[in-house]
Amino acid sequence: MLDDRKLEVLRTIVEDYVSTNEPVGSKALVDRHSLDVSPATIRNDMAILEEQGYITQPHTSAGRVPTDKGYRLFVDRLSGVKPLSVAERRAIETFLAGAYDLDDVVTRTVRLLAQLTRQVAVVQYPSLTRSAVRHVELVPLAGRRLLLVLITGSGHVEQRAVDLPDAMTDDEIAHLRAVLNASLDGRWITDAPRIVSSLPDRLEPAARPNAVAVFSAILEILVENHDGRVVFGGAANLAAAADLSIGLREVLEALEEQVVLIRLLGEAAEPASVTVRIGAENPVEGLRGTSVVTTGYGGGDQVVARLGVLGPTRMDYPGAMAAVRAVARYVSQILAGS
Amino acid sequence: MLDDRKLEVLRTIVEDYVSTNEPVGSKALVDRHSLDVSPATIRNDMAILEEQGYITQPHTSAGRVPTDKGYRLFVDRLSGVKPLSVAERRAIETFLAGAYDLDDVVTRTVRLLAQLTRQVAVVQYPSLTRSAVRHVELVPLAGRRLLLVLITGSGHVEQRAVDLPDAMTDDEIAHLRAVLNASLDGRWITDAPRIVSSLPDRLEPAARPNAVAVFSAILEILVENHDGRVVFGGAANLAAAADLSIGLREVLEALEEQVVLIRLLGEAAEPASVTVRIGAENPVEGLRGTSVVTTGYGGGDQVVARLGVLGPTRMDYPGAMAAVRAVARYVSQILAGS
């Protein structure tokens, strides 16, 4: 149905179009790449490719442009893995090596990805789901308030102020802290809600109202973070790439919506390998017209969150996929090591 | 030099231009506002205003547009305070009321400001400088690592992993924790470095290497946060406003640089009142062509950080100033209360 040369034609069309941003014609194609056939032959091939929906022409007297379907075929079968340059590998290492806390890792990862791919980078904070509770700390604040600090095995710190119904003495606080740590330390976050729910029975009735306030705060923290927050960066790249093609406005609006970002990363199919969503394949309405390259990353073997890049469908897929994969690996290493 | 009517003319030119985004001519001006003079008179006034550099015309046969100097005069002398609508006040309260930790307050403030002003919002995290140390927590991690958690009076939590030179027993950790809290709790952050530096003398020599590692981590946290991180949001508003006027690309690039953002907020003159920087007055090169409206906010009487909005010089200054001031007050209240 599509012989080797037609596939090769499609491949070069994609590559040329990505690099030049101009529809590619049969003539330009033959002499830029040393194909040993004539333009007429290429035209015939193009006609077939167009008939099958892999390419299209913006107007009658113009060259061809890949369709979403064309990019899809390109990504699935035609593009090899583009190895990263030494400089790029070095950049990844040095960029991420200096990070010293989770916020910093995420922030740097965003910048790094944006810089490597010249696209918008999207990084999700590791979900707490796969972590263990490391420590719970209660710190009295002014009035009847406590600061609840929850430290996870992945080194993340969650904090929250709690309004208490009754005043608490330091001893009571210490006791509650001891109970919490005895029950929770080392347990999986996913198990924590169940454990916490069973705690009130083990306390004296007088201490319960305050304890319940603290417990519900813990539960809220756990629930809220069930899916990690997503941050993005490199919007400036969008402005450059999306000269007039896609609605810059809409894309920016979408990116500023947490819900959208989570869907963008979350609905990707296989978590471990690199996933590419092209144009209309995109789950987010309003981001049709853009492509997303994502993958999972995690501290150990577990995938705890996802990251990726977003850009116009006219994107350097091999490059983006290589960068995303490499960055995800490095981030995973760093998280596992700390 | 400039009589009342000329000032009034300038005022209406600014207002009309801001709302319509089109150069305003003498004719349009007289019948939109019920001035009881003829267009010819207005033209004479305009000629004077232009001569003095308050307005300019894009091309010969077009209306007038305010210059930076014109906006400056408008802001300084011609614009009253535009009171916020009831809906806006309500929005501020409800939007910020639900916030439960510092990250959340900042995030919501950004969204709120961006939404109210339809500009890019810029919010700085409160600097630690004006806070007291509330509590220091040490949590053993895997290997010879500690997680250092520093909780401040303003409810902020700083965290950092520390690599220890030697192994530490739980008792040693507890002792170090006790020493730290005894020395630091309730002290100003600004005093902390001096205090920490004096601590090693009070420890047994054997414990010093580990302690020093922890101490230097504390110092680093304090130094790093000397000026708070700055986040922005509402970039989508830029795309809408800056149709073709300012280089969207450059502005986005500038916004993604922490250093630039800090300068943007930091070099504003008076901390307590609302500051307006118009066009070329802007300290950041590459953000000439945009205006910035900022003010300080803080937990108590102290200004601990700044916030504001950024947009094209063609901006609704009274509205932006009102929104910035109101939001800053509410945020201050919230921080003071928690």
Added chain:
DNA sequence: CTTGGCACTCGGGAGTTATGAGTGCCAAGG
């Protein structure tokens, strides 16, 4: 199946013109 030839299409740039909003200036009137 490939290739050269050839007529055809049509987007986009260059050149032209028409339009009208807006101006500056001037002389007359308050």
Added chain:
DNA sequence: CCTTGGCACTCATAACTCCCGAGTGCCAAG
């Protein structure tokens, strides 16, 4: 001295036309 109506002038913008050439599809021959 300020205001006003009149008037000639400017010039960006839009609409229109023309033209070019890249690129195509088709066909007949190899």
